[in-house]
Amino acid sequence: MSEKPKKKPLVKVKRPMPEQDPHVRAGNFDEVALGYSAEDAIAEAERCLQCKEQNCKQGCPVEVDIPEFIAEIKEGRFAEAARVIRRKNNLPAICGRVCPQENQCEQYCLMGKKFEPVGIGRLERFVADYALQNEQPEESPARESASGSGRRVAVVGSGPAGLTCAADLARMGYQVTIFEALHKSGGVLVYGIPEFRLPKRVVQTEIDYVQSLGVEIKVNTVISKTLSVDELLDEFGFEAVFIGTGAGAPRFMRIPGENLIGVYSANEFLTRTNLMKAYLFPEYATPIRVGRRVAVVGAGNVAVDSARTALRLGAESVQIFYRRSRDEMPARLEEFLHAEEEGIEFNFLINPVRIIGDERGWVTGMECIRMTLGEPDESGRRSPVPVDGSNCEFEVDTVVIAIGQSPNPLVPRTTPGLEIGRRGTIVADEETGQTSREGVFAGGDIVTGAATVILAMGAGKKAARAIDAYLSAKY
Amino acid sequence: MYPIQVKRTLAPGVRLYEISAPLVARKAQPGQFVIVRVNETGERIPLTIADYDRKMGTITMVVQEIGFTTKTLAKMEVGDALLDFIGPLGNPSELRDSGTVVCIGGGVGCAPLYPQVRALSQKGVNVITIVGARSAEHLILTRELGRYSNQLHIATDDGSQGRKGFVTDILKDLIEQGTPIDQVIAIGPMIMMKVVTGVTKQYNLPTMISLNSLMVDGTGMCGSCRVTVGGVTKFACVDGPEFDAHQVDFDEQMKRAAVYRDQEAKALARLDCGCRNGH
Ligand SMILES: Cc1cc2nc3c(=O)[nH]c(=O)nc-3n(C[C@H](O)[C@H](O)[C@H](O)COP(=O)(O)OP(=O)(O)OC[C@H]3O[C@@H](n4cnc5c(N)ncnc54)[C@H](O)[C@@H]3O)c2cc1C
Ligand code: FES
Numbered sequence: 001m002s003e004k005p006k007k008k009p010l011v012k013v014k015r016p017m018p019e020q021d022p023h024v025r026a027g028n029f030d031e032v033a034l035g036y037s038a039e040d041a042i043a044e045a046e047r048c049l050q051c052k053e054q055n056c057k058q059g060c061p062v063e064v065d066i067p068e069f070i071a072e073i074k075e076g077r078f079a080e081a082a083r084v085i086r087r088k089n090n091l092p093a094i095c096g097r098v099c100p101q102e103n104q105c106e107q108y109c110l111m112g113k114k115f116e117p118v119g120i121g122r123l124e125r126f127v128a129d130y131a132l133q134n135e136q137p138e139e140s141p142a143r144e145s146a147s148g149s150g151r152r153v154a155v156v157g158s159g160p161a162g163l164t165c166a167a168d169l170a171r172m173g174y175q176v177t178i179f180e181a182l183h184k185s186g187g188v189l190v191y192g193i194p195e196f197r198l199p200k201r202v203v204q205t206e207i208d209y210v211q212s213l214g215v216e217i218k219v220n221t222v223i224s225k226t227l228s229v230d231e232l233l234d235e236f237g238f239e240a241v242f243i244g245t246g247a248g249a250p251r252f253m254r255i256p257g258e259n260l261i262g263v264y265s266a267n268e269f270l271t272r273t274n275l276m277k278a279y280l281f282p283e284y285a286t287p288i289r290v291g292r293r294v295a296v297v298g299a300g301n302v303a304v305d306s307a308r309t310a311l312r313l314g315a316e317s318v319q320i321f322y323r324r325s326r327d328e329m330p331a332r333l334e335e336f337l338h339a340e341e342e343g344i345e346f347n348f349l350i351n352p353v354r355i356i357g358d359e360r361g362w363v364t365g366m367e368c369i370r371m372t373l374g375e376p377d378e379s380g381r382r383s384p385v386p387v388d389g390s391n392c393e394f395e396v397d398t399v400v401i402a403i404g405q406s407p408n409p410l411v412p413r414t415t416p417g418l419e420i421g422r423r424g425t426i427v428a429d430e431e432t433g434q435t436s437r438e439g440v441f442a443g444g445d446i447v448t449g450a451a452t453v454i455l456a457m458g459a460g461k462k463a464a465r466a467i468d469a470y471l472s473a474k475y
Numbered sequence: 476m477y478p479i480q481v482k483r484t485l486a487p488g489v490r491l492y493e494i495s496a497p498l499v500a501r502k503a504q505p506g507q508f509v510i511v512r513v514n515e516t517g518e519r520i521p522l523t524i525a526d527y528d529r530k531m532g533t534i535t536m537v538v539q540e541i542g543f544t545t546k547t548l549a550k551m552e553v554g555d556a557l558l559d560f561i562g563p564l565g566n567p568s569e570l571r572d573s574g575t576v577v578c579i580g581g582g583v584g585c586a587p588l589y590p591q592v593r594a595l596s597q598k599g600v601n602v603i604t605i606v607g608a609r610s611a612e613h614l615i616l617t618r619e620l621g622r623y624s625n626q627l628h629i630a631t632d633d634g635s636q637g638r639k640g641f642v643t644d645i646l647k648d649l650i651e652q653g654t655p656i657d658q659v660i661a662i663g664p665m666i667m668m669k670v671v672t673g674v675t676k677q678y679n680l681p682t683m684i685s686l687n688s689l690m691v692d693g694t695g696m697c698g699s700c701r702v703t704v705g706g707v708t709k710f711a712c713v714d715g716p717e718f719d720a721h722q723v724d725f726d727e728q729m730k731r732a733a734v735y736r737d738q739e740a741k742a743l744a745r746l747d748c749g750c751r752n753g754h
Binding site for chain 1 (some may be wrong): 502516519547562564628691692695696698699702705713721727730733735739742745
């Protein structure tokens with residue numbers, strides 16, 4: 001294939017992301033990736049071919065106008081680039097940090113067919129950070145339309161799904177109230193994803209932006225306990241409800257010893273650290289107990305986050321135990337590499353069968369069995385099979401179970417007429433979020449099971465449109 | 476913010492608070508609890524609901540000052556406000572509406588017991604209440620409990636009021652005397668609930684206890700409140716807090732309660748030296 005002549009030589013690899021040194025960062029909670037400079041950003045933006053296919057857009061669930069914002073960066077018009085992104089994405093500083101772009105926009109990038117794709121995520125982060133640092137929040141941000149004309153919509157849960165749905169509805173002129181069970185809004189963004197990957201100040205600024213659109217957030221309100229979905233609709237004057245309550249229920253392994261002291265669910269471990277700031281104990285009152293030798297079970301993003309958190313809390317050794325092999329590992333490659341650089345050990349094809357404790361009930365070890373990969377299962381992944389007689393013991397004093405989360409059962413259990421799927425998810429239309437109940441919509445992890453920030457945001461966006469259509473048709 | 480409307484000392488180190496929280500009061504029922512965070516650097520702790528007033532929109536809690544948060548709370552006054560107050564959480568008590576129920580309260584456990592005693596009495600149940608404490612000055616709410624109980628028995632460790640001994644001494648007597656008992660409800664320190672359960676197991680008496688496990692969210696999200704019930708792991712916050720006492724692994728619960736003892740001491744030292752708490 002003959003290349004067209006280019007003004008500038010083609011740069012085949014992404015501009016590297018400046019990062020904190022692995023040895024230093026393993027001892028602090030500061031952000032690992034430091035972000036592009038203006039010079040980095042312009043150089044990376046110049047790699048974009050501005051091709052007419054614009055395939056990258058199809059990989060973005062919230063439909064960001066990617067080539068357009070990159071074109072603005074190229075010209076050094078960063079504020080304008082931010083405005084282009086904000087048209088579609090209310091939480092760009094978050095997405096720029098935590099989206100798995102390799103499976104989204106960057107997967108479709110034309111450059112990526114032969115070389116490394118354009119670093120769309122890094123550019124998005126740069127632009128969003130630029131805007132956060134250099135811009136005053138708009139006094140009254142632009143409204144797309146006024147079809148909502150003040151009608152009231154309730155959003156349950158303030159994770160990425162709820163925030164996106166609320167922000168989009170507010171832009172359409174609806175009066176939106178978010179009800180959040182915890183004392184702080186943001187969902188997994190505040191309680192799960194660690195400070196060193198997603199600083200909470202960034203999350204708060206983006207939530208402030210959503211509030212500046214007119215969205216009201218009521219924390220400390222557990223829907224199903226404090227108020228029910230039916231009360232919101234019948235007594236509190238909301239005309240539609242969006243449920244975005246996430247996949248917050250931790251799974252355990254159901255092996256002996258799991259209730260010993262020193263065994264945490266990843267959710268508890270991360271919530272204590274991130275939401276409650278146990279890493280600042282005793283300045284913050286919430287304690288956490290991290291021993292010298294920590295085992296983390298599982299190899300998804302949650303497991304890797306837990307392991308890296310344990311290291312920063314002062315553990316001497318942190319090991320990940322995963323029952324499949326490295327190839328099946330669900331964590332993002334980038335996070336795996338970061339963890340390895342920091343000194344996390346990975347043990348593949350091994351699974352715990354028992355946690356061992358002393359007479360006081362504290363963890364002292366973990367018995368594991370080696371695994372081998374058998375035939376592919378329904379999901380096409382080769383399923384792990386235990387190797388008889390291969391049991392071995394590891395000396396550990398803390399175990400974090402990070403084998404997955406299930407949908408939060410509170411709302412599904414207490415809302416009559418809501419169809420529930422086999423795994424406890426709420427059944428909702430993929431395109432609209434419509435549930436089996438009129439006026440009730442749902443999206444994000446509560447519908448899909450644990451997935452990603454951007455998919456939850458995409459679902460929130462679609463539901464906002466569907467709620468607008470529903471209420472417009474009703475009046 | 477959730478203002479403190481009433482603060483009253485019931486016994487040394489035990490205070491009653493009425494907190495303004497209309498949405499919580501609107502729904503609260505006996506047996507449920509709230510999660511409280513006192514201030515921005517505070518932890519989330521569960522406190523059992525001792526009473527509620529739907530008209531006034533208040534929740535009553537009785538708090539023993541043992542840990543960092545409860546001691547910080549003790550320094551707050553009427554007019555001050557709690558930063559976060561979440562509830563009502565957990566399942567309401569499933570109360571009988573006939574027969575005889577023996578209600579046993581140990582120390583501050585008398586507070587969450589009170590709305591149950593009252594509700595049982597209002598349903599027409601024959602309520603026999605036994606309360607226990609270290610000494611007379613540590614007894615709380617005996618007058619209120621007496622008002623709704625057909626019999627009220629008191630036991631103190633030192634004999635300064637009522638019978639000298641443990642609540643189970645009275646329970647055993649009642650059983651031996653042939654009192655027909657349909658159910659026992661016991662709320663108090665873990666060790667008391669364990670001992671009561673030991674007795675009722677012998678006599679095969681259905682028993683309910685209320686667990687005050689360590690919690691973070693109180694909504695089933697973290698698993699900090701795990702308890703083994705009948706060999707199966709349950710979450711006290713969403714599956715409880717009340718459980719069939721004969722199925723509960725008390726030893727495990729007592730061990731789990733000790734997990735942060737060292738850290739708690741550290742936090743308390745900080746509180747006592749005054750380098751914290753609003754400054
Ligand atoms: C440790 C960790 C790391 C992750 N890393 C990444 C990553 O790098 N990239 C990525 O894309 N994804 C990541 N994910 C997944 C991603 O965070 C989730 O897919 C996403 O947050 C789901 O959004 P959501 O809005 O559906 O739910 P959530 O973010 O879970 O938010 C749900 C909210 O609803 C609230 N709620 C629940 N029940 C009630 C109720 N009854 N009443 C009121 N409020 C309620 C919850 O408190 C919570 O705030 C990670 C997840 C975890 C746990
Ligand atoms: S307190 Fe977190 S699950 Fe019960």
